[in-house]
Amino acid sequence: MTINRRTLLGGLAAAPAATLISGQAVADTAGAPTALPPVLHQFHLGDAKVTVLLDGHLPLGVQLFTDYDAEKAEVALAKGLHQMTPEGLNIPVNGYLVEQGDRKILIDAGTADLMGPSLGALGGALAATGVKPSEISTVLLTHMHPDHSGGLVKANGQAAYPNAELVVSQVEWDFWHDDAIMASVPEGSRGFFQMARGTVAPYADRLRLIKGEAAVIDGFTAMPLPGHTPGHTGYMLDSGGQQLLFWGDVIHSTALQFAYPDWTIAFDTDAALTAETRVKMFDRAVADNLLLTGSHIDFPGLGRVLRHGKSYAYQPAPWQFGL
Template identity: 60%
Template sequence: MTLSRRSLLKQAGLGAASLALPSFATGVQAAPAGPAPVLHQFKLGDVTITALLDGHLPIPASVFSGYDAARAEETLAGSFYQANAQGLEIPVNGYLVERAGAYTLIDTGTAQLMGPDLGGLHAALAAAGVDTADITTVLLTHIHPDHAGGLVSPDGTAAFANAELVVDETEWGFWHDDAVLASVPEDSRGFFQMARNSVAPYADRLKPFSSEAQVAPGLTALPLPGHTPGHSGFMLDTGAAPLLFWGDVVHSTALQFANPEWTIPFDVDQPLAAETRKAMFDRAAADDLLVTGMHLDFPGLGRVRRAGAGFAFDQAPWQFGL
Protein backbone atom coordinates (compact mmCIF):
# COMPACT_ATOMS: atom_id res chain seq x y z
CA MET A 1 0.00 0.00 0.00
CA THR A 2 1.18 3.50 -0.79
CA LEU A 3 0.40 6.34 1.57
CA SER A 4 -0.60 8.83 -1.09
CA ARG A 5 -0.85 12.59 -0.91
CA ARG A 6 -4.63 12.28 -0.77
CA SER A 7 -4.67 9.73 2.08
CA LEU A 8 -2.13 11.74 4.07
CA LEU A 9 -4.31 14.82 3.70
CA LYS A 10 -7.31 12.82 4.85
CA GLN A 11 -5.38 11.74 7.96
CA ALA A 12 -4.61 15.38 8.64
CA GLY A 13 -8.23 16.41 8.13
CA LEU A 14 -7.42 18.53 5.05
CA GLY A 15 -9.00 18.82 1.63
CA ALA A 16 -7.09 17.31 -1.25
CA ALA A 17 -6.01 20.71 -2.58
CA SER A 18 -5.06 22.18 0.79
CA LEU A 19 -1.54 20.92 1.28
CA ALA A 20 1.10 20.09 -1.31
CA LEU A 21 3.12 17.19 0.07
CA PRO A 22 5.07 14.49 -1.74
CA SER A 23 3.69 10.98 -1.85
CA PHE A 24 5.09 8.71 0.85
CA ALA A 25 5.62 5.00 0.32
CA THR A 26 5.49 2.35 3.03
CA GLY A 27 8.23 0.25 1.48
CA VAL A 28 11.82 0.96 0.57
CA GLN A 29 12.40 2.53 -2.86
CA ALA A 30 15.40 3.35 -4.97
CA ALA A 31 16.88 6.53 -3.55
CA PRO A 32 16.51 9.68 -5.67
CA ALA A 33 19.50 11.89 -6.20
CA GLY A 34 18.35 14.26 -3.46
CA PRO A 35 19.61 17.75 -2.73
CA ALA A 36 23.28 18.70 -2.63
CA PRO A 37 24.95 18.25 0.78
CA VAL A 38 24.62 21.21 3.15
CA LEU A 39 26.12 21.29 6.62
CA HIS A 40 27.30 23.74 9.25
CA GLN A 41 29.64 22.96 12.13
CA PHE A 42 30.12 24.81 15.40
CA LYS A 43 31.66 24.15 18.80
CA LEU A 44 30.28 24.53 22.30
CA GLY A 45 32.65 23.66 25.13
CA ASP A 46 34.23 20.31 24.35
CA VAL A 47 31.51 19.30 21.87
CA THR A 48 31.38 19.72 18.10
CA ILE A 49 27.88 19.95 16.63
CA THR A 50 27.24 19.57 12.92
CA ALA A 51 23.89 20.70 11.54
CA LEU A 52 22.90 18.50 8.56
CA LEU A 53 20.26 19.71 6.11
CA ASP A 54 18.02 16.98 4.73
CA GLY A 55 16.10 19.34 2.45
CA HIS A 56 13.01 21.55 2.39
CA LEU A 57 9.26 21.00 2.44
CA PRO A 58 6.58 23.59 1.55
CA ILE A 59 3.75 24.13 4.05
CA PRO A 60 0.93 26.59 3.27
CA ALA A 61 0.35 29.00 6.14
CA SER A 62 -3.38 28.36 5.87
CA VAL A 63 -3.06 24.78 7.17
CA PHE A 64 -2.14 25.94 10.67
CA SER A 65 -4.96 25.60 13.17
CA GLY A 66 -5.82 29.07 14.43
CA TYR A 67 -4.60 30.61 11.17
CA ASP A 68 -5.74 34.15 10.50
CA ALA A 69 -4.79 35.67 7.14
CA ALA A 70 -4.48 39.22 8.46
CA ARG A 71 -2.39 38.06 11.40
CA ALA A 72 -0.15 36.01 9.10
CA GLU A 73 0.36 39.01 6.81
CA GLU A 74 1.24 41.16 9.82
CA THR A 75 3.67 38.52 11.13
CA LEU A 76 5.48 38.20 7.80
CA ALA A 77 5.49 41.93 6.97
CA GLY A 78 8.99 43.31 6.54
CA SER A 79 10.61 39.86 6.76
CA PHE A 80 12.50 37.84 4.17
CA TYR A 81 9.88 35.07 4.26
CA GLN A 82 8.18 34.61 0.91
CA ALA A 83 5.72 31.86 0.11
CA ASN A 84 6.00 30.04 -3.20
CA ALA A 85 3.05 28.48 -5.01
CA GLN A 86 3.01 25.60 -2.52
CA GLY A 87 3.59 27.55 0.68
CA LEU A 88 6.40 28.58 3.02
CA GLU A 89 9.45 26.37 2.80
CA ILE A 90 10.49 24.70 6.06
CA PRO A 91 13.76 22.81 6.46
CA VAL A 92 14.29 19.29 7.73
CA ASN A 93 17.42 19.18 9.90
CA GLY A 94 19.41 16.55 11.75
CA TYR A 95 22.31 17.06 14.14
CA LEU A 96 25.56 15.20 14.69
CA VAL A 97 27.15 15.49 18.12
CA GLU A 98 30.83 14.59 18.50
CA ARG A 99 32.60 14.41 21.83
CA ALA A 100 35.95 12.75 22.47
CA GLY A 101 35.74 10.90 19.15
CA ALA A 102 32.28 9.42 19.82
CA TYR A 103 29.42 10.26 17.42
CA THR A 104 25.73 10.60 18.25
CA LEU A 105 23.17 11.46 15.57
CA ILE A 106 19.92 13.19 16.52
CA ASP A 107 17.28 12.34 13.90
CA THR A 108 18.09 10.90 10.50
CA GLY A 109 16.12 12.82 7.87
CA THR A 110 13.85 11.27 5.25
CA ALA A 111 16.15 9.21 3.00
CA GLN A 112 14.04 8.01 0.03
CA LEU A 113 10.59 8.47 1.59
CA MET A 114 9.62 12.04 0.70
CA GLY A 115 10.82 12.91 -2.77
CA PRO A 116 13.80 14.61 -4.45
CA ASP A 117 13.73 17.86 -2.45
CA LEU A 118 14.58 15.89 0.69
CA GLY A 119 16.91 13.04 1.57
CA GLY A 120 20.17 14.99 1.74
CA LEU A 121 21.19 14.19 5.31
CA HIS A 122 23.32 11.17 4.45
CA ALA A 123 25.20 13.12 1.78
CA ALA A 124 25.78 15.94 4.29
CA LEU A 125 27.07 13.42 6.81
CA ALA A 126 29.51 12.05 4.24
CA ALA A 127 30.60 15.58 3.34
CA ALA A 128 31.41 16.10 7.02
CA GLY A 129 33.83 13.19 6.77
CA VAL A 130 31.80 10.87 8.98
CA ASP A 131 30.89 7.35 7.92
CA THR A 132 27.56 5.89 9.04
CA ALA A 133 29.54 3.06 10.68
CA ASP A 134 31.21 5.63 12.97
CA ILE A 135 27.91 6.52 14.65
CA THR A 136 27.28 4.51 17.80
CA THR A 137 24.05 6.18 18.99
CA VAL A 138 21.01 7.47 17.12
CA LEU A 139 18.51 9.51 19.13
CA LEU A 140 15.01 9.98 17.69
CA THR A 141 12.85 12.90 18.73
CA HIS A 142 9.90 10.92 17.33
CA ILE A 143 9.08 8.39 14.61
CA HIS A 144 7.73 10.53 11.78
CA PRO A 145 9.23 9.81 8.33
CA ASP A 146 11.17 13.09 8.15
CA HIS A 147 12.99 12.09 11.34
CA ALA A 148 13.27 8.30 11.12
CA GLY A 149 13.30 7.62 7.37
CA GLY A 150 17.08 7.83 7.17
CA LEU A 151 17.48 4.88 9.52
CA VAL A 152 17.06 2.46 6.63
CA SER A 153 19.20 1.91 3.53
CA PRO A 154 17.59 1.42 0.11
CA ASP A 155 18.05 -2.34 0.50
CA GLY A 156 16.03 -2.35 3.73
CA THR A 157 18.94 -2.88 6.11
CA ALA A 158 20.06 -0.64 8.95
CA ALA A 159 21.83 2.44 7.58
CA PHE A 160 23.79 2.74 10.85
CA ALA A 161 25.28 -0.69 11.28
CA ASN A 162 26.90 -0.04 14.66
CA ALA A 163 24.35 2.27 16.24
CA GLU A 164 22.06 1.76 19.19
CA LEU A 165 18.60 3.29 18.60
CA VAL A 166 17.31 5.43 21.45
CA VAL A 167 13.62 6.40 21.48
CA ASP A 168 10.97 7.19 24.07
CA GLU A 169 9.07 4.06 25.09
CA THR A 170 5.69 5.82 24.75
CA GLU A 171 6.61 6.86 21.21
CA TRP A 172 7.64 3.32 20.30
CA GLY A 173 4.48 1.90 21.83
CA PHE A 174 2.20 4.31 19.98
CA TRP A 175 3.46 3.37 16.53
CA HIS A 176 3.54 -0.35 17.35
CA ASP A 177 0.11 -0.54 19.00
CA ASP A 178 -2.19 -2.58 16.77
CA ALA A 179 -5.25 -1.16 18.52
CA VAL A 180 -4.18 2.37 17.64
CA LEU A 181 -3.45 1.23 14.09
CA ALA A 182 -6.92 -0.29 13.78
CA SER A 183 -8.52 2.96 14.96
CA VAL A 184 -7.18 5.12 12.13
CA PRO A 185 -8.75 5.24 8.63
CA GLU A 186 -7.62 2.32 6.51
CA ASP A 187 -6.02 4.46 3.83
CA SER A 188 -3.92 6.20 6.49
CA ARG A 189 -2.48 3.09 8.07
CA GLY A 190 0.49 3.16 5.75
CA PHE A 191 1.88 5.98 7.90
CA PHE A 192 2.13 3.51 10.79
CA GLN A 193 3.68 0.83 8.62
CA MET A 194 6.24 3.32 7.37
CA ALA A 195 7.18 4.14 10.98
CA ARG A 196 7.49 0.46 11.84
CA ASN A 197 9.59 -0.26 8.76
CA SER A 198 12.00 2.55 9.59
CA VAL A 199 12.86 1.26 13.05
CA ALA A 200 12.51 -2.51 12.42
CA PRO A 201 16.21 -3.17 11.64
CA TYR A 202 17.10 -1.84 15.12
CA ALA A 203 14.72 -3.95 17.19
CA ASP A 204 17.59 -5.98 18.65
CA ARG A 205 19.54 -2.85 19.69
CA LEU A 206 16.75 -0.65 20.88
CA LYS A 207 17.29 1.46 24.00
CA PRO A 208 13.92 2.79 25.19
CA PHE A 209 13.72 5.52 27.80
CA SER A 210 11.06 7.37 29.74
CA SER A 211 10.88 10.80 31.31
CA GLU A 212 14.07 12.82 31.86
CA ALA A 213 16.60 10.04 31.42
CA GLN A 214 20.24 10.27 30.44
CA VAL A 215 20.27 8.75 26.96
CA ALA A 216 23.93 9.26 25.96
CA PRO A 217 26.96 10.85 27.60
CA GLY A 218 26.06 14.48 28.30
CA LEU A 219 22.58 14.15 26.74
CA THR A 220 19.38 14.09 28.77
CA ALA A 221 15.93 13.47 27.31
CA LEU A 222 13.18 16.03 27.90
CA PRO A 223 9.54 15.02 27.34
CA LEU A 224 7.83 17.42 24.89
CA PRO A 225 4.49 15.72 24.19
CA GLY A 226 1.77 16.89 21.85
CA HIS A 227 3.24 16.61 18.39
CA THR A 228 3.35 12.87 19.03
CA PRO A 229 2.70 11.06 22.34
CA GLY A 230 6.38 10.43 23.01
CA HIS A 231 7.88 13.43 21.25
CA SER A 232 11.14 14.32 23.03
CA GLY A 233 13.90 16.87 23.10
CA PHE A 234 17.48 16.34 24.20
CA MET A 235 19.47 18.67 26.44
CA LEU A 236 23.19 18.64 25.75
CA ASP A 237 25.64 19.48 28.54
CA THR A 238 28.52 20.97 26.57
CA GLY A 239 30.69 22.00 29.48
CA ALA A 240 29.82 25.57 28.49
CA ALA A 241 26.32 26.75 27.54
CA PRO A 242 23.72 23.93 27.47
CA LEU A 243 21.97 23.33 24.15
CA LEU A 244 18.44 21.98 23.71
CA PHE A 245 17.54 20.01 20.58
CA TRP A 246 13.76 20.43 20.75
CA GLY A 247 12.61 18.39 17.75
CA ASP A 248 9.30 19.64 16.34
CA VAL A 249 8.32 22.16 19.00
CA VAL A 250 8.29 24.59 16.04
CA HIS A 251 7.46 23.79 12.42
CA SER A 252 7.49 27.34 11.05
CA THR A 253 10.09 29.81 12.30
CA ALA A 254 8.25 32.45 10.28
CA LEU A 255 4.89 32.06 12.01
CA GLN A 256 4.90 30.13 15.26
CA PHE A 257 7.16 32.27 17.46
CA ALA A 258 4.80 35.20 17.03
CA ASN A 259 1.78 32.88 17.13
CA PRO A 260 2.64 29.99 19.47
CA GLU A 261 -0.99 28.91 19.69
CA TRP A 262 -0.98 27.97 15.99
CA THR A 263 -0.64 24.23 15.52
CA ILE A 264 -0.07 21.98 12.54
CA PRO A 265 -2.47 19.18 11.49
CA PHE A 266 0.19 16.52 12.12
CA ASP A 267 0.22 17.31 15.85
CA VAL A 268 -1.51 14.29 17.38
CA ASP A 269 -2.76 16.40 20.31
CA GLN A 270 -2.94 19.99 19.08
CA PRO A 271 -3.87 21.69 22.41
CA LEU A 272 -1.05 19.85 24.18
CA ALA A 273 1.40 20.70 21.39
CA ALA A 274 0.56 24.40 21.77
CA GLU A 275 0.88 24.15 25.56
CA THR A 276 4.28 22.47 25.24
CA ARG A 277 5.48 25.08 22.76
CA LYS A 278 4.46 28.00 24.97
CA ALA A 279 6.10 26.40 28.01
CA MET A 280 9.35 25.86 26.10
CA PHE A 281 9.32 29.42 24.75
CA ASP A 282 8.85 30.71 28.30
CA ARG A 283 11.66 28.53 29.63
CA ALA A 284 14.06 29.29 26.79
CA ALA A 285 13.49 33.04 27.06
CA ALA A 286 13.74 33.10 30.85
CA ASP A 287 16.90 30.98 30.94
CA ASP A 288 18.54 32.54 27.86
CA LEU A 289 18.82 28.98 26.58
CA LEU A 290 20.47 28.00 23.32
CA VAL A 291 18.04 25.93 21.27
CA THR A 292 17.92 24.21 17.93
CA GLY A 293 15.26 22.21 16.16
CA MET A 294 14.50 20.07 13.18
CA HIS A 295 12.37 22.70 11.39
CA LEU A 296 14.02 25.90 12.53
CA ASP A 297 15.64 27.82 9.68
CA PHE A 298 18.92 26.03 8.94
CA PRO A 299 21.27 25.69 10.76
CA GLY A 300 18.67 26.33 13.43
CA LEU A 301 20.74 27.59 16.35
CA GLY A 302 19.60 30.56 18.38
CA ARG A 303 17.77 31.99 21.37
CA VAL A 304 14.14 32.78 22.08
CA ARG A 305 13.11 36.19 23.36
CA ARG A 306 9.83 37.79 24.24
CA ALA A 307 8.39 40.15 21.61
CA GLY A 308 5.15 41.92 22.49
CA ALA A 309 2.44 39.36 23.20
CA GLY A 310 4.47 36.61 21.54
CA PHE A 311 8.06 35.59 21.01
CA ALA A 312 10.84 35.91 18.45
CA PHE A 313 13.83 33.79 17.48
CA ASP A 314 17.30 35.29 17.29
CA GLN A 315 19.34 33.12 14.95
CA ALA A 316 23.03 32.73 15.75
CA PRO A 317 25.49 33.94 13.08
CA TRP A 318 26.51 31.31 10.55
CA GLN A 319 30.08 31.24 11.82
CA PHE A 320 28.96 30.74 15.44
CA GLY A 321 31.58 29.06 17.61
CA LEU A 322 34.20 28.55 14.93
Protein backbone atom coordinates (compact mmCIF):
# COMPACT_ATOMS: atom_id res chain seq x y z
CA MET A 1 0.00 0.00 0.00
CA THR A 2 1.25 3.52 -0.84
CA ILE A 3 0.06 6.93 0.21
CA ASN A 4 -1.97 8.08 -2.74
CA ARG A 5 -2.85 11.58 -3.87
CA ARG A 6 -6.34 11.58 -2.41
CA THR A 7 -5.07 10.45 0.98
CA LEU A 8 -2.38 13.11 1.06
CA LEU A 9 -4.38 15.98 -0.38
CA GLY A 10 -7.41 15.30 1.78
CA GLY A 11 -5.39 16.59 4.72
CA LEU A 12 -2.80 15.14 7.02
CA ALA A 13 -4.35 11.69 7.02
CA ALA A 14 -3.17 8.64 8.92
CA ALA A 15 -0.01 7.12 7.46
CA PRO A 16 1.40 4.19 9.44
CA ALA A 17 5.15 3.92 9.12
CA ALA A 18 4.88 0.48 7.51
CA THR A 19 3.01 1.95 4.53
CA LEU A 20 5.38 4.79 3.78
CA ILE A 21 7.59 2.90 1.33
CA SER A 22 5.78 0.20 -0.58
CA GLY A 23 8.65 -1.77 -2.07
CA GLN A 24 7.71 -1.15 -5.69
CA ALA A 25 10.62 1.10 -6.63
CA VAL A 26 13.30 0.36 -9.20
CA ALA A 27 16.81 0.46 -7.77
CA ASP A 28 18.73 1.43 -10.90
CA THR A 29 16.65 4.59 -11.47
CA ALA A 30 16.97 5.99 -7.96
CA GLY A 31 13.79 4.41 -6.65
CA ALA A 32 11.42 5.68 -9.33
CA PRO A 33 8.51 3.66 -10.76
CA THR A 34 8.73 3.24 -14.53
CA ALA A 35 5.10 3.72 -15.59
CA LEU A 36 5.57 7.37 -16.55
CA PRO A 37 7.79 8.43 -19.48
CA PRO A 38 10.78 10.63 -18.64
CA VAL A 39 10.13 14.36 -19.12
CA LEU A 40 12.95 16.87 -18.80
CA HIS A 41 14.14 20.26 -20.04
CA GLN A 42 17.79 21.36 -20.24
CA PHE A 43 19.40 24.78 -20.50
CA HIS A 44 22.64 26.53 -19.58
CA LEU A 45 23.19 29.24 -16.99
CA GLY A 46 26.76 30.51 -17.21
CA ASP A 47 28.96 27.46 -16.88
CA ALA A 48 26.20 25.37 -15.32
CA LYS A 49 23.96 22.92 -17.13
CA VAL A 50 20.53 22.74 -15.51
CA THR A 51 18.01 19.96 -16.16
CA VAL A 52 14.44 20.29 -14.93
CA LEU A 53 13.16 16.81 -14.04
CA LEU A 54 9.39 16.29 -13.99
CA ASP A 55 8.31 13.87 -11.27
CA GLY A 56 4.66 14.03 -12.35
CA HIS A 57 1.47 15.88 -11.45
CA LEU A 58 -0.99 15.91 -8.59
CA PRO A 59 -4.37 17.60 -8.17
CA LEU A 60 -4.66 20.40 -5.63
CA GLY A 61 -8.26 20.40 -4.44
CA VAL A 62 -9.97 23.75 -3.95
CA GLN A 63 -10.89 22.74 -0.40
CA LEU A 64 -7.22 22.95 0.49
CA PHE A 65 -6.99 26.69 -0.25
CA THR A 66 -7.66 29.01 2.66
CA ASP A 67 -10.24 31.70 1.87
CA TYR A 68 -10.89 30.12 -1.52
CA ASP A 69 -13.30 32.24 -3.59
CA ALA A 70 -14.76 30.50 -6.64
CA GLU A 71 -15.55 33.75 -8.46
CA LYS A 72 -12.02 35.10 -7.97
CA ALA A 73 -10.59 31.78 -9.07
CA GLU A 74 -12.70 31.84 -12.22
CA VAL A 75 -11.35 35.31 -13.09
CA ALA A 76 -7.76 34.15 -12.65
CA LEU A 77 -8.29 30.93 -14.60
CA ALA A 78 -9.90 32.82 -17.47
CA LYS A 79 -6.61 34.66 -18.08
CA GLY A 80 -4.77 31.46 -18.96
CA LEU A 81 -5.18 27.86 -20.03
CA HIS A 82 -5.38 26.22 -16.60
CA GLN A 83 -8.47 24.11 -16.15
CA MET A 84 -10.24 23.08 -12.99
CA THR A 85 -10.89 19.35 -12.86
CA PRO A 86 -13.28 17.58 -10.47
CA GLU A 87 -10.22 16.82 -8.30
CA GLY A 88 -8.85 20.36 -8.45
CA LEU A 89 -5.98 22.04 -10.27
CA ASN A 90 -3.24 19.78 -11.55
CA ILE A 91 0.16 21.02 -10.41
CA PRO A 92 3.58 19.65 -11.36
CA VAL A 93 6.27 18.30 -9.08
CA ASN A 94 9.69 19.38 -10.38
CA GLY A 95 13.20 18.45 -9.31
CA TYR A 96 16.52 19.66 -10.69
CA LEU A 97 19.92 18.40 -11.76
CA VAL A 98 22.71 20.99 -11.87
CA GLU A 99 26.00 20.02 -13.51
CA GLN A 100 29.09 22.18 -13.05
CA GLY A 101 32.37 20.64 -14.12
CA ASP A 102 32.60 17.29 -12.37
CA ARG A 103 29.91 18.17 -9.83
CA LYS A 104 26.40 16.83 -10.16
CA ILE A 105 23.91 18.37 -7.74
CA LEU A 106 20.30 17.35 -7.24
CA ILE A 107 17.77 19.82 -5.85
CA ASP A 108 14.92 17.81 -4.31
CA ALA A 109 14.30 14.17 -5.14
CA GLY A 110 10.63 13.76 -6.05
CA THR A 111 8.23 11.22 -4.58
CA ALA A 112 9.42 7.76 -5.69
CA ASP A 113 6.32 5.58 -5.15
CA LEU A 114 4.91 7.38 -2.11
CA MET A 115 2.10 9.32 -3.81
CA GLY A 116 0.49 7.23 -6.51
CA PRO A 117 0.82 6.43 -10.21
CA SER A 118 0.80 10.01 -11.56
CA LEU A 119 4.08 10.75 -9.78
CA GLY A 120 7.46 9.10 -9.29
CA ALA A 121 9.08 9.81 -12.66
CA LEU A 122 12.06 11.87 -11.47
CA GLY A 123 14.38 8.87 -11.29
CA GLY A 124 13.53 7.91 -14.85
CA ALA A 125 14.08 11.47 -16.06
CA LEU A 126 17.46 11.50 -14.33
CA ALA A 127 18.36 8.21 -16.02
CA ALA A 128 17.44 9.74 -19.39
CA THR A 129 20.16 12.36 -18.88
CA GLY A 130 22.76 9.60 -18.64
CA VAL A 131 23.61 10.55 -15.05
CA LYS A 132 23.67 7.67 -12.58
CA PRO A 133 22.43 8.06 -8.99
CA SER A 134 25.92 7.15 -7.78
CA GLU A 135 27.31 10.22 -9.59
CA ILE A 136 25.25 12.70 -7.57
CA SER A 137 27.62 14.46 -5.18
CA THR A 138 25.14 16.66 -3.30
CA VAL A 139 21.40 16.74 -2.70
CA LEU A 140 20.04 20.15 -1.71
CA LEU A 141 16.68 19.65 0.00
CA THR A 142 14.22 22.54 0.12
CA HIS A 143 12.13 20.83 2.81
CA MET A 144 11.08 17.40 4.05
CA HIS A 145 7.61 16.92 2.55
CA PRO A 146 7.20 13.59 0.70
CA ASP A 147 7.04 15.13 -2.78
CA HIS A 148 10.56 16.47 -2.19
CA SER A 149 12.26 13.86 -0.01
CA GLY A 150 10.46 10.64 -1.00
CA GLY A 151 12.88 9.84 -3.79
CA LEU A 152 15.88 9.94 -1.46
CA VAL A 153 15.35 6.33 -0.39
CA LYS A 154 14.96 3.07 -2.30
CA ALA A 155 12.43 0.36 -1.54
CA ASN A 156 14.99 -1.57 0.50
CA GLY A 157 15.55 1.41 2.77
CA GLN A 158 18.96 2.28 1.35
CA ALA A 159 19.99 5.67 0.02
CA ALA A 160 18.97 6.21 -3.59
CA TYR A 161 22.05 8.44 -3.99
CA PRO A 162 24.73 6.42 -2.23
CA ASN A 163 27.59 8.92 -2.59
CA ALA A 164 25.69 12.16 -2.05
CA GLU A 165 25.92 14.55 0.84
CA LEU A 166 22.46 15.64 1.99
CA VAL A 167 22.07 19.35 2.75
CA VAL A 168 19.01 20.54 4.66
CA SER A 169 18.09 23.36 7.02
CA GLN A 170 18.82 22.76 10.71
CA VAL A 171 15.41 24.25 11.52
CA GLU A 172 13.70 21.85 9.11
CA TRP A 173 15.56 18.83 10.42
CA ASP A 174 14.83 19.73 14.05
CA PHE A 175 11.13 20.23 13.38
CA TRP A 176 10.54 16.82 11.83
CA HIS A 177 12.75 15.05 14.39
CA ASP A 178 11.18 16.66 17.46
CA ASP A 179 9.30 13.94 19.36
CA ALA A 180 7.39 16.51 21.40
CA ILE A 181 6.07 18.22 18.26
CA MET A 182 5.10 14.89 16.72
CA ALA A 183 3.27 13.91 19.91
CA SER A 184 1.39 17.21 19.90
CA VAL A 185 -0.16 16.84 16.44
CA PRO A 186 -3.26 14.74 15.71
CA GLU A 187 -2.50 11.04 15.57
CA GLY A 188 -3.41 10.93 11.89
CA SER A 189 -0.64 13.43 11.12
CA ARG A 190 2.19 11.57 12.81
CA GLY A 191 2.82 9.33 9.85
CA PHE A 192 4.15 12.32 7.96
CA PHE A 193 6.77 12.84 10.63
CA GLN A 194 7.70 9.18 10.32
CA MET A 195 7.87 9.54 6.56
CA ALA A 196 10.12 12.61 6.75
CA ARG A 197 12.46 10.84 9.14
CA GLY A 198 12.52 7.65 7.09
CA THR A 199 13.43 9.31 3.81
CA VAL A 200 16.48 11.11 5.22
CA ALA A 201 17.66 8.40 7.63
CA PRO A 202 20.08 6.68 5.17
CA TYR A 203 22.06 9.94 4.93
CA ALA A 204 22.83 10.29 8.62
CA ASP A 205 26.56 9.82 8.01
CA ARG A 206 26.57 12.23 5.03
CA LEU A 207 24.41 15.01 6.43
CA ARG A 208 25.10 18.74 6.56
CA LEU A 209 22.69 20.97 8.46
CA ILE A 210 22.72 24.63 7.46
CA LYS A 211 21.59 27.78 9.25
CA GLY A 212 20.33 31.02 7.77
CA GLU A 213 21.42 32.58 4.50
CA ALA A 214 24.83 31.13 3.77
CA ALA A 215 27.03 29.68 1.06
CA VAL A 216 26.34 25.95 0.79
CA ILE A 217 28.68 24.82 -1.95
CA ASP A 218 30.55 26.81 -4.56
CA GLY A 219 27.99 28.80 -6.53
CA PHE A 220 25.01 28.03 -4.28
CA THR A 221 23.60 30.17 -1.47
CA ALA A 222 20.85 28.93 0.84
CA MET A 223 17.95 31.35 1.38
CA PRO A 224 15.54 30.78 4.29
CA LEU A 225 11.94 31.02 3.03
CA PRO A 226 9.94 29.97 6.11
CA GLY A 227 6.21 29.44 6.38
CA HIS A 228 5.34 26.46 4.23
CA THR A 229 7.49 24.53 6.67
CA PRO A 230 9.59 26.04 9.46
CA GLY A 231 12.88 25.44 7.65
CA HIS A 232 11.71 25.76 4.05
CA THR A 233 14.76 26.88 2.04
CA GLY A 234 15.47 28.18 -1.44
CA TYR A 235 18.82 28.03 -3.23
CA MET A 236 20.36 30.76 -5.39
CA LEU A 237 22.70 29.59 -8.14
CA ASP A 238 25.33 32.09 -9.29
CA SER A 239 27.07 31.02 -12.47
CA GLY A 240 28.97 33.06 -15.03
CA GLY A 241 27.50 36.35 -13.84
CA GLN A 242 23.95 34.98 -14.01
CA GLN A 243 21.56 33.96 -11.24
CA LEU A 244 18.74 31.44 -10.92
CA LEU A 245 16.64 31.07 -7.78
CA PHE A 246 15.24 27.63 -6.93
CA TRP A 247 12.50 28.70 -4.54
CA GLY A 248 10.89 25.38 -3.63
CA ASP A 249 7.25 25.76 -2.60
CA VAL A 250 6.90 29.54 -2.43
CA ILE A 251 3.80 28.89 -4.50
CA HIS A 252 1.80 25.76 -5.33
CA SER A 253 -0.56 27.10 -7.99
CA THR A 254 0.77 29.22 -10.86
CA ALA A 255 -2.81 29.96 -11.86
CA LEU A 256 -4.04 31.31 -8.53
CA GLN A 257 -1.30 32.34 -6.14
CA PHE A 258 0.43 34.97 -8.27
CA ALA A 259 -2.97 36.65 -8.62
CA TYR A 260 -3.91 36.05 -4.96
CA PRO A 261 -0.67 35.75 -2.98
CA ASP A 262 -2.55 35.68 0.33
CA TRP A 263 -4.17 32.34 -0.60
CA THR A 264 -2.39 29.62 1.32
CA ILE A 265 -3.00 25.88 1.47
CA ALA A 266 -3.65 23.36 4.21
CA PHE A 267 -0.06 22.09 4.16
CA ASP A 268 1.45 25.47 4.97
CA THR A 269 2.65 25.12 8.56
CA ASP A 270 2.26 28.85 9.24
CA ALA A 271 -0.23 30.41 6.82
CA ALA A 272 0.45 34.03 7.76
CA LEU A 273 4.21 33.61 7.51
CA THR A 274 3.85 31.74 4.22
CA ALA A 275 1.94 34.65 2.67
CA GLU A 276 4.41 37.18 4.11
CA THR A 277 7.41 35.27 2.75
CA ARG A 278 5.71 34.91 -0.64
CA VAL A 279 5.05 38.63 -1.02
CA LYS A 280 8.59 39.52 0.06
CA MET A 281 9.97 37.06 -2.46
CA PHE A 282 7.68 38.35 -5.21
CA ASP A 283 8.79 41.92 -4.50
CA ARG A 284 12.46 40.93 -4.57
CA ALA A 285 11.99 38.97 -7.78
CA VAL A 286 10.35 41.99 -9.44
CA ALA A 287 12.96 44.45 -8.16
CA ASP A 288 15.92 42.28 -9.16
CA ASN A 289 14.32 40.89 -12.34
CA LEU A 290 15.20 37.42 -11.06
CA LEU A 291 15.06 34.32 -13.18
CA LEU A 292 13.47 31.70 -10.97
CA THR A 293 12.06 28.23 -10.86
CA GLY A 294 9.86 26.40 -8.40
CA SER A 295 8.82 22.89 -7.56
CA HIS A 296 5.19 23.51 -8.53
CA ILE A 297 5.47 26.18 -11.22
CA ASP A 298 4.14 24.91 -14.55
CA PHE A 299 6.82 22.74 -16.19
CA PRO A 300 9.53 23.55 -17.10
CA GLY A 301 9.09 26.08 -14.35
CA LEU A 302 11.35 28.90 -15.56
CA GLY A 303 10.25 32.50 -15.53
CA ARG A 304 10.03 35.85 -13.82
CA VAL A 305 7.57 37.65 -11.57
CA LEU A 306 5.86 40.77 -12.90
CA ARG A 307 3.95 43.44 -11.05
CA HIS A 308 0.32 43.37 -12.17
CA GLY A 309 -1.61 46.24 -10.60
CA LYS A 310 -1.83 45.54 -6.88
CA SER A 311 -1.03 41.89 -7.49
CA TYR A 312 1.51 39.88 -9.47
CA ALA A 313 1.78 37.81 -12.61
CA TYR A 314 4.09 35.07 -13.84
CA GLN A 315 6.02 35.42 -17.09
CA PRO A 316 7.28 32.03 -18.31
CA ALA A 317 10.58 31.87 -20.13
CA PRO A 318 10.42 30.59 -23.71
CA TRP A 319 10.88 26.83 -24.05
CA GLN A 320 14.09 27.48 -26.01
CA PHE A 321 15.59 29.42 -23.10
CA GLY A 322 19.35 28.93 -22.86
CA LEU A 323 19.78 26.87 -26.04
